[in-house]
Amino acid sequence: MKSVVHFYVTYFLCLIFGVICVICVVHWNSKWRGGFAWDGSALQFNCHPVMMVTGLVVLYGNAAVLYRIPWTWAQEKQSWKLLHAALLFFAMIMCILGLCAAFNFHNTNHIPNLYSLHSWVGISTATLFILQWLLGLAIFILPCSPAACRKLLKPVHIWMGSMIFIMAIASCLTGINEKLIFISQGKANATQRYSALPSEAVFANTLGVLITAFGLLVLKILFSQRWQRPEDDCNENTPLLPP
Numbered sequence: 001m002k003s004v005v006h007f008y009v010t011y012f013l014c015l016i017f018g019v020i021c022v023i024c025v026v027h028w029n030s031k032w033r034g035g036f037a038w039d040g041s042a043l044q045f046n047c048h049p050v051m052m053v054t055g056l057v058v059l060y061g062n063a064a065v066l067y068r069i070p071w072t073w074a075q076e077k078q079s080w081k082l083l084h085a086a087l088l089f090f091a092m093i094m095c096i097l098g099l100c101a102a103f104n105f106h107n108t109n110h111i112p113n114l115y116s117l118h119s120w121v122g123i124s125t126a127t128l129f130i131l132q133w134l135l136g137l138a139i140f141i142l143p144c145s146p147a148a149c150r151k152l153l154k155p156v157h158i159w160m161g162s163m164i165f166i167m168a169i170a171s172c173l174t175g176i177n178e179k180l181i182f183i184s185q186g187k188a189n190a191t192q193r194y195s196a197l198p199s200e201a202v203f204a205n206t207l208g209v210l211i212t213a214f215g216l217l218v219l220k221i222l223f224s225q226r227w228q229r230p231e232d233d234c235n236e237n238t239p240l241l242p243p
Contacts, residue, residue, distance in 0.1 A: 003226045003227070004070050007068070007069075007070060007221070007224075007226075007227050008070075010217060010220060010221055011065065011068075011069065011221065013217055014061070014062070014065065014214065014217040014218060014221065015062070017210060017213050017214040017217060018057075018058040018061065018062060018214055019058075020210055021053055021057065021058055021207065021210050021211055021214055022050075022053065022054050022058055024203070024206070024207045024210060025049055025050050025053045025054070025207060026050055027203075028049075028200070028203055028204055028207060029046035029049060029050060032200040032203070033046045033183075034046070036050075038101070040104060040105060040108030040109070041105070041108075042105070044101050044104065044105050045101060045102060045105040047097070047098065047101040048098045048099075048101045048102040048105075049098075049172075049175060049176075049179070050098075051094045051095065051097050051098030051101065052094075052095065052098045052122070052168075052171070052172060052175070053172055053211065054094055055090070055091040055092070055093070055094025055095045055097075055098065056091060056094070056095045056098070056125065056126070056129070056168040056171070056172075057165075057168050057169065057172055057211060057214065057215070058214070059087055059088075059090060059091035059094065060087075060088065060091045060129075060164075060165055060168060061165060061214060061215070061218040062087065063084050063087035063088045063091065064161055064162070064165060064218060064222060065218055065221045065222060066080060066083060066084050066087070067080060067084070067229045068221050068222070068224075068227045068228070068229065070227075072229075073229055073230055077229075081140060081141065082141075085133075085136065085137065085140075085141055088133050088136075089133065091129075092129060092130060092133055095126050095129060095130075096126075096130075099122075099123075099126060116174075116178060117174055118171060118174035118175045118177075118178045121167060121170055121171045121174060122171040122175065124167065125164060125167040125168050125171050128160070128163075128164050128167070129164050129168075132157070132160050132161065132164060135153075135157070136157055139153050139157070140154075140157070162219070162222055162223075165215070165218065165219075166215070166219075169211060169212065169215040172208070172211050173208050173211065173212070176204050176205075176207060176208045177208075179204070180194050180200070180201050180204050180205075181194055183200075184198075184201075
């Protein structure tokens with residue numbers, strides 16, 4: 001009972017921190033960066049951090065911990081598989097839209113693509129995420145997948161999912177830092193150097209800390225043996241769709 005209460009406290013904090021992260025990234029780009037658009041301008045680029053934090057971190061993290069919720073253990077796993085896949089699908093769509101916003105902005109303004117550490121980590125994370133989702137769909141959702149194959153690849157799927165989430169956190173943190181350095185060098189939209197810690201830098205750094213806290217809560221839930229869903233071989237191997 002104590003373990004269950006501990007889980008729900010942690011899970012509640014996870015939900016709260018996730019919502020706060022989304023609110024903060026939207027507020028940052030609304031108040032200090034001018035808002036949003038889809039016209040190739042800097043306002044379009046503002047969609048990039050919002051999409052990435054919302055999709056690749058918050059939605060992804062909540063999809064990852066779905067199987068750990070104790071009250072779902074007594075229910076059939078198939079429906080939760082579908083919900084898990086659906087949440088990750090929406091996260092993937094937001095990730096793709098976020099990448100489109102960044103690439104289109106760069107191309108429109110003749111800015112090179114994929115030259116920074118942030119971009120390398122980010123594109124690697126997005127690529128692995130898409131491949132992971134497609135592989136998960138083929139192995140764990142489609143009825144034609146052999147049960148032995150599911151059992152063999154399940155640990156790899158879980159490990160890869162955790163690593164992608166960690167990479168997403170790293171990508172967001174490097175992206176926040178890179179953005180603050182870039183805007184502090186601009187003459188039109190910055191009045192203080194980043195080293196002077198203006199209010200925008202304080203807010204963005206706080207966002208980075210909140211993203212880190214959210215990530216740690218998700219990883220605590222994922223890696224705690226007490227909160228692992230009990231194995232149900234029959235349920236695990238039952239196809240989600242009729243043959």
